[in-house]
Amino acid sequence: MVLRRYLRKNEIMESLFNFTLEELQTTLSLSKNFVAKQVWNWLYCCGVKSFDEMTNISKQLRQKLVEQYSIKRPFILKDLTSIDGTRKWLVKLNDGEKIEIVYIPEEDRGTLCISTQAGCGMGCRFCSTGSQGLTRNLEVFEIVWEIILARDCLDEWKNISKGIGNGRKITNIVLMGMGEPLNNYDNVVKALKIINDENGMAFSNRRITLSTCGIAPKIYDLARDIKINLAISLHAATDEIRKKIMPIAESFSIDEIMKACSVYAKSTNYRRITFEYIMIKDINDSIAEAEKLVKLVKKYNVPAKFNLIPFNYWVGCTFKEPSDIKKIMRFAAYITNARYPCPIRLSKGGDIMAACGQLKTSTRDF
Ligand code: SF4
Known part of the structure; x- marks a missing residue:
């Protein structure tokens, strides 16, 4: 399934590059530390430009990321x-x-x-x-x-x-x-x-x-x-x-x-x-x-x-x-x-x- 994307009107989504690893875990309410590390790895070791590329992350979490956060560049x-x-x-x-x-x-x-x-x-x-x-x-x-x-x-x-x-x-x-x-x-x-x-x-x-x-x-x-x-x-x-x-x-x-x-x-x-x-x-x-x-x-x-x-x-x-x-x-x-x-x-x-x-x-x- 292709993840649904939308940008809420008049709202700039928060950049995921704002968080430390510990903050990422808390912010995303992740009970498991290794999931935060997986997201972190996609961001900082692979340089993905879309959440779709985070293939080992659950679709539910990817959907949340798409809806609430941004990884776009300047x-x-x-x-x-x-x-x-x-x-x-x-x-x-x-x-x-x-x-x-x-x-x-x-x-x-x-x-x-x-x-x-x-x-x-x-x-x-x-x-x-x-x-x-x-x-x-x-x-x-x-x-x-x-x-x-x-x-x-x-x-x-x-x-x-x-x-x-x-x-x-x-x-x-x-x-x-x-x-x-x-x-x-x-x-x-x-x-x-x-x-x-x-x-x-x-x-x-x-x-x-x-x-x-x-x-x-x-x-x-x-x-x-x-x-x-x-x-x-x-x-x-x-x-x-x-x-x-x-x-x-x-x-x-x-x-x-x-x-x-x-x-x-x-x-x-x-x-x-x-x-x-x-x-x-x-x-x-x-x-x-x-x-x-x-x-x-x-x-x-x-x-x-x-x-x-x-x-x-x-x-x-x-x-x-x-x-x-x-x-x-x-x-x-x-x-x-x-x-x-x-x-x-x-x-x-x-x-x-x-x-x-x-x-x-x-x-x-x-
Ligand atoms: S004016 Fe230039 S050299 Fe001085 S602190 Fe600012 S950026 Fe640095």
Whole structure:
């Protein structure tokens, strides 16, 4: 029998991607845990797009799912592939808001960069998303959607059974797209628990990185709730320079952020914390700043690594790109010599506006 489908008038059905495994069992009033796991498996290991495909689930339960829940994906407005293989999607959410998702394939890994808010209210002056302002937080299912959608587009579902790092295209998740994840704390943590669940998508904590511009009190919450990798958008070694780049520096000092980082590192058994450092010409690119960075992480005894990212100009930004590659290399060498890893991250996907927020900014009329 073909299952009867209908959408109740004027009502958007709740997404099944909103629930943790435990919640799924309770919500669906399932007396047996293995049935919830079967549904979970269809969602997160098989990537089914209709409840009809859940062939080992009773017709009665499938009927209930059809009538009350949704597993539909968001609408893709743009799907772009760069000459370097970077892929970017601009997607439209149910209420018309747009977010970006970026996939970066490398030799030994495939990183998916996801968004946590539509727009961002932090206003970092080097960031295109920051110029858009915040529209709203993403719901749990909208954050989970980003991975589901990327797996659909990368034809990834057939690789899932091979296990992480063994033929899979998406091996790492980074929360570095649009938005400040710690300002959407509850939804982000719940989505991460779904992404992390070993019965489903099974991305281990070590393969998930959350990047924050430094909402210090929330870093303590994170230390309590989930042990993922932490990255700090630092971009300056002193509050004075940081305030020129990031308005959040008016609220939380580097001292407060570093103290929180120290506690976070302890909670993860001293896993390295990544400090993102965008090099902006004549603002923060002198060797004196590199010296201060090293002193800073030593002072707070934080196990650290740095990512050096030459600023990429976008229309409307007043900052300039660093023009001297030797200067960047000297900066990196100073930090590396102090025994902190400091790779220079050249931007990827420039031909498809892959940097955070650029594609959305350029397509305001969609
Ligand atoms: S860098 Fe991150 S926190 Fe800052 S404005 Fe951009 S998206 Fe927001």
